[in-house]
Amino acid sequence: YKLEIINAEQFLKFYCQSFDKDKEISNDFTDQDNRVNYIIKRFLLAKGYIKMEDLENEMFVSKSTLRNDLKIVRQILDSYELNIINRPYYGTKIEGDEYMKRMCLSNLLLDNSTNMFTEYNKLQSYDKDLFNKIKDIAIKKLKDYQIEISDVSLDSLAKHIAIACKRIKEGFIIGSLNIHSNIECTFEKNVAKEIVKEVESYTNLKFPETEIDYITVQLLCTKLLSEKAYTEYSGEISKIVDDIIEQLREKFHWDFRNNFEFIQGLTLHLRPAVNRILFQFHIKNPLLDEIKLKCQIGRASCRERV
DSSP states (O other), X not given: OOOOOSOHHHHHHHHHHHHHHTTOOOOOTTSHHHHHHHHHHHHHHOSSOXXXXXXXXXXXXXHHHHHHHHHHHHHHHHTTTOEEEEETTTEEEEESOHHHHHHHXXXXXXXXXXGHHHHHHHTTSOOHHHHHHHHHHHHHHHHHXXXXXXXXXXXXXXXXXXXHHHHHHTTOOOOOOOXXXXXXXXXXXXXXXXXHHHHHHHHOOOXXXXXXXXXXXXXXXXXXXXXXXHXXXXXXXXXXXXXXXXXXXXXXXXXXXXXXXXXXXXXXXXXXXXXXXXXXXXXXXXXXXXXXXXXXXXXXXXXXXX
């Protein structure tokens, strides 16, 4: 027997609604954004080439629709310095640095965080049990170092480590990240080593040194609240903080020189912010629209000073 589809659009709507009723997450391929995200994820997680015919069948779309979607896919991948490579009789794949592939994949996970377990299990990115175990390990180790971290940052850290486990298992290893030589002495490097040690024990995987550096980068780009972190940060960022405070005083007559809470908060914010730029680490600020609306003067002054 075979199912003959007379009206593809109606069938697709029925297909998606059926999964919704079962509380399963299903891609709505009538929406271009969903198709684009799906294509990128398929390429990033594939071990080899993917034929365009397979994508057309998976998403129930025509060749012309897929061509238009691929134009947007290329634009997104360009921002991660990733390229789409076509090989006759083989198919298509993504080429580029493993670090940037993971950055791209993790950002797609972040955009779909509420649905990530079911959707990404289908694409075999990582499983929920591993994700939760990594979170437990991270919470324990961060507590040992008296570090406070937001729930969003914790999920992001666990997500990156889970992706690393998946990629290491499949033989995709991060290359040298060219991190500053002082990383061996950083607070974050020690925390990363402790977390990786327990993850290795749980997964029976071996993390190369470059993969430990990768986890260290996640911590370097995360706002960690601890006295130890503030002590280390203040030495690296103090000149920038002093310049900002002085310029705010000169231009706006805002004097924060004796406001320790402001100085500490600015220091703890700036250090990971600078690292995010350095390591091309993209995050979304859920308060951005509100800041633009309610804090226009402060935002304008920050743009000018930074």
